[in-house]
Amino acid sequence: MEGKQVGGATLGHGNAAGTEEGLAVTDLRTGSPYRMPIQDGAVTAMDLRKIRVDEEDFGLLAYDPGFTNTAACRSAITFIDGDRGILEYRGYPIEPLAQGAGFLEVAHLLIKGALPSATELKAWEARIADQSEVPQELLDSISRYPEGARPMSILIAAIAGLGAFHPEACRLDDHQSNETQAVRLIAQMPTLAAAAFHAFRGDALLRAGRGLSYPGRFLTELFSDGPDWRPDPVLEKALDVLFLLHADHEQNCSTSAVRSVASAESDPYTSLAGGAAALSGPLHGGANEAVLLMLREIGSKENVPAFIDEVKNHRRRLMGFGHRVYKSYDPRAKVIQRTAQQVFEVTGVNPLLDIALELERIALADSYFVDRKLYPNVDFYSGLIYEALGLPPEMFTLLFAVGRTPGWCAHWLELLDDKDGKLARPRQIYTGPRGLTYTAPR
Numbered sequence: 001m002e003g004k005q006v007g008g009a010t011l012g013h014g015n016a017a018g019t020e021e022g023l024a025v026t027d028l029r030t031g032s033p034y035r036m037p038i039q040d041g042a043v044t045a046m047d048l049r050k051i052r053v054d055e056e057d058f059g060l061l062a063y064d065p066g067f068t069n070t071a072a073c074r075s076a077i078t079f080i081d082g083d084r085g086i087l088e089y090r091g092y093p094i095e096p097l098a099q100g101a102g103f104l105e106v107a108h109l110l111i112k113g114a115l116p117s118a119t120e121l122k123a124w125e126a127r128i129a130d131q132s133e134v135p136q137e138l139l140d141s142i143s144r145y146p147e148g149a150r151p152m153s154i155l156i157a158a159i160a161g162l163g164a165f166h167p168e169a170c171r172l173d174d175h176q177s178n179e180t181q182a183v184r185l186i187a188q189m190p191t192l193a194a195a196a197f198h199a200f201r202g203d204a205l206l207r208a209g210r211g212l213s214y215p216g217r218f219l220t221e222l223f224s225d226g227p228d229w230r231p232d233p234v235l236e237k238a239l240d241v242l243f244l245l246h247a248d249h250e251q252n253c254s255t256s257a258v259r260s261v262a263s264a265e266s267d268p269y270t271s272l273a274g275g276a277a278a279l280s281g282p283l284h285g286g287a288n289e290a291v292l293l294m295l296r297e298i299g300s301k302e303n304v305p306a307f308i309d310e311v312k313n314h315r316r317r318l319m320g321f322g323h324r325v326y327k328s329y330d331p332r333a334k335v336i337q338r339t340a341q342q343v344f345e346v347t348g349v350n351p352l353l354d355i356a357l358e359l360e361r362i363a364l365a366d367s368y369f370v371d372r373k374l375y376p377n378v379d380f381y382s383g384l385i386y387e388a389l390g391l392p393p394e395m396f397t398l399l400f401a402v403g404r405t406p407g408w409c410a411h412w413l414e415l416l417d418d419k420d421g422k423l424a425r426p427r428q429i430y431t432g433p434r435g436l437t438y439t440a441p442r
Contacts (some may be wrong), residue, residue, distance in 0.1 A: 023043055034406075045070075047064055058350055071369065072424070077248055080325055082328070085328040086331065090109055092115070104125055110248055110410040125362065129187070131180075134191045141161065142199050143198075148200060150206055154196035155193055156273050158278065162188065166267075169267040179413070181409075182268060182413060183412075190221065191217075191400070192369070193402050197395055206226075230441050234346045242339065242403060243386065243403035253283075261414070262415050274348070275404070288379040291383050295352040299355075304355065312368050318363070318379030318380045319380075321369065321374045341387075343385050347389075
């Protein structure tokens with residue numbers, strides 16, 4: 001059988017076990033042959049470990065910084081085909097969900113595995129509303145943060161702190177309790193985020209009354225100046241769509257952090273605090289703020305061609321384009337672009353929109369970007385909408401966290417039921433010295 005040489009081994013497709021697909025490997029260091037089953041397009045890392053020179057060899061490792069091609073779990077929650085620009089929640093494409101469903105409907109889909117009937121949706125929304133009351137002691141602690149404190153730091157602490165009020169969340173064998181914790185986190189995350197916003201501004205949170213939609217309650221707690229204040233329905237719908245688009249995105253950095261913390265049998269509050277901590281980094285949750293900074297630096301449509309030239313000459317970075325997963329147009333970006341137009345009909349057009357549209361038009365017609373598969377991603381337009389809503393850039397990642405909460409909770413629940421689940425513990429390739437002799441200081 002002809003093989004393909006990879007490093008120090010010869011690989012070939014073969015029949016590893018009966019009619020099962022497999023990989024035939026010959027270690028060129030020793031001449032030893034190995035056969036590995038292929039299941040779901042993957043070989044297991046422990047099969048690689050069987051490839052060793054002698055008994056003192058630890059076995060072959062797969063070196064994959066950033067986990068660019070490593071499957072750490074099996075999941076039935078979200079499917080992504082980055083080459084074709086496909087994103088599906090439990091089999092449903094994102095575009096019709098964004099057009100016809102609401103955020104809480106999608107949250108039901110992610111948590112319970114199916115879209116609700118009209119009756120089920122009404123009961124689900126009532127259940128979310130019933131769990132929305134954040135303990136006053138926690139809100140009081142949030143209000144004591146100094147004005148100007150980083151909102152994401154406040155939110156991370158608040159998520160973990162919420163777990164102190166629910167010690168029953170540590171009993172992970174209680175499936176009904178586990179789902180209740182997930183519902184509570186979805187229900188209370190908007191108020192936690194709004195409280196962090198008001199702590200950042202140095203003013204008081206006004207709690208929203210009953211009878212509001214999920215995004216309507218959040219907007220009210222962000223901006224209300226009294227009992228008669230009501231959110232604009234167009235902005236309310238736009239925020240609902242944004243939450244829906246961010247509800248889950250497979251094994252991204254923050255979701256992987258949730259699953260890694262949860263693999264130690266941690267409660268959901270601690271696990272989601274870990275996810276929020278990962279989200280707070282500028283390479284994950286802060287990219288839309290970087291887009292706004294870039295658009296402001298460009299300054300006008302007329303400056304876009306010169307900026308594009310600087311990007312192509314590696315003197316500037318094009319923010320909001322390209323994605324680790326998507327090698328075509330991010331399907332979420334298409335929906336957000338339409339949503340932005342609707343928002344600006346209410347708020348007035350953000351002058352940065354003209355720059356963004358011109359930047360997208362020129363970049364998508366330029367072979368430099370097309371050949372590199374650099375297309376607008378979800379962050380390219382979302383910051384423009386958040387700014388139109390009246391939010392400072394420091395708040396953008398908190399909105400991301402509110403929207404992502406159902407996905408984080410769904411992955412936490414899924415991991416609890418994963419029979420193959422193990423404590424996350426990656427291997428390393430050691431590069432330091434060994435066998436040094438200790439000498440006592442003199």
